[in-house]
Amino acid sequence: MRPLAAAAAFAAAALASGAAMSARAREFPSLSELPATPFTLQDASLASFGLRAAAADLAWVQMLQYVGASLPGLPADRPGRPYDHLLTLALRVARLDPSFHRSYLYAAGILGWFRGVDRPEEAVALLQEGIRRDPGEPLYALYLAALAYKQKGETDRMIALLESAFEDPRTPSQMKTILANARKARGEYAQALALWERILETPRDQAQHARARLQIAQLKRLMHPASPLPSPPR
Incomplete structure (x- = not known):
């Protein structure tokens, strides 16, 4: 086996x-x-x-x-x-x-x-x-x-x-980040965002809060890319 x-x-x-x-x-x-x-x-x-x-x-x-x-x-x-x-x-x-x-x-x-x-x-x-x-x-x-x-x-x-x-x-904070990153790698940005937000809201995951803020901002940009600038008038 x-x-x-x-x-x-x-x-x-x-x-x-x-x-x-x-x-x-x-x-x-x-x-x-x-x-x-x-x-x-x-x-x-x-x-x-x-x-x-x-x-x-x-x-x-x-x-x-x-x-x-x-x-x-x-x-x-x-x-x-x-x-x-x-x-x-x-x-x-x-x-x-x-x-x-x-x-x-x-x-x-x-x-x-x-x-x-x-x-x-x-x-x-x-x-x-x-x-x-x-x-x-x-x-x-x-x-x-x-x-x-x-x-x-x-x-x-x-x-x-x-x-x-x-x-x-008992789940280590780093296992939560592994899960969130697995969602992100699959293009599941909404699910990844929700996980990072739960990490940020959890006091016992404080060691990952700074990283969570960065990931949340990045995922929001990926989910809502900036609209293209309007074409200049002819």
Whole structure:
């Protein structure tokens, strides 16, 4: 079975058994399962003092720092592999605190949907780990199914799935922008405009508000191009 076909089957099974999975107690992975990074000593030290949640918060901030610019102490990305270390950094957060669903979802969105990244197999691996480590979170299975639709070219079904989670407070802002851009790329300017306006109206999406204003203005110009100037009188 091809990896993404297997992922789709895995997602369907996870959705079907979500209630049973949520009843299982979450278990913290052993510190030996943390991925090797320049910050391993920092993580182990905090965790050994019973501060795993604080260690995960710090790891999350460092992951965002890496995505936004660069993270001191981390090797440069290899040529042709943007966000080369993102999977490792996301797993670092998640294995410090398996219930840190933002780490799985945020990184999977970049790995699976960002233009120029296109590493869906890494997104699949991350989401599957989320299902195992953080059972009962339905967005992992939903994103797996959406990725499978994307790879099969079934964009309508992918968009429908992502839109079904648009108002979920756990949906990362960047996934909302991915959805709006997918609508725009298909020439569906009115739908894209509506999505950007919803982003702008949502306080928890504040990090995307400046971008939303730019996109709204651009989409309005695309929908209502300037009327041609009248011909000069003869």
